[in-house]
Amino acid sequence: MAKTETKTEATTERKVVNRDEVEPVCWFGEEGRFLLRKEDTGGLYSFYQITTQPGSGPPLHVHETADEAFFVNKGTYEFEVGGVTETITAGTVIYGPRGVPHRFLNVGDEPGQLLVIATPGGVENFFIGLSELVSGGAPDWSKMQELANANQMRGFTPPPGAR
Template identity: 85%
Template sequence: MSKTERKVVDRDQIEPVCWFGEEGRFLLNAEDTGGLYSFYQITTRPGSGPPLHVHETADEAFFVNQGRYEFEVGGVTEVISAGTVIYGPRGVPHRFVNVGDEPGQLLVIHTPGGVEHFFRGLSALVANGRPDWAKMQELATSHRIRGFQPPPGAHGDLGGPPPGARGGAGAPPGAARGARG
């Protein structure tokens, strides 16, 4: 691990990365924390979220900053609201979906750091709006993520506009209750 320096980040100065109806802003990257963790904000449009998956070597903590989300962690499903944190340990299947009527927002700590590389790759793969699930699964596997499967009936525009973009309200067909990152 390298020596880390003090860093002050203005969220609005961070270029967003978009994937599956979600917009991420990586506030602290692995390079900023000596590889210890990544800290980022995700904004999701209603009905959006990643497919059920497992991080083999990473833990995640999600703080609901705005909205309501249905989380499934280790086979237990529950709806949580703003002000609540939920922990997803490594090796445990998990997913979430924004169940509110407005864009929601999560703050996430992912340890060890480096998940931003996965999301930047994912963003590039869905940039044209037509996901190639084989390539996305290959990317996930390279980042030690298992179970990254398309939701039932998913075969459309899952890249979609970012949550705040005009015309971006609502999830594309087949995206609800399936896409998780």
């Protein structure tokens, strides 16, 4: 019987990344540094660091095609995953499976830091696009929703009074 080989989206090679040499991407009080992008892992996953300010975090949303694992490297966060809300502190990992609504909020008094693995890779495309959308000030929520849809995400809704 012949052996079948499975190819990934790109050839992967050894890569060493210094976080401080990665240009940050900023959105809504958060800063992301994409240490390993989809292209670096043959599409298998993305690995990134998010730094959040106190009171910052995304609204409840769903990744239709990606799983995420969040490791709290610094700070205290409130996470809601699948309707369960709990406080997560440094040294703890929480898993957010695809298709399950989730959100997080930095509930500490200082900037917090998360290390995140998203599989399959490519979530960085959403955040890079989001950074561009909010760089001019208040976001255009219809464009933000288009960006979310294009990246297989749903649930981002504007706050009351936003356009």
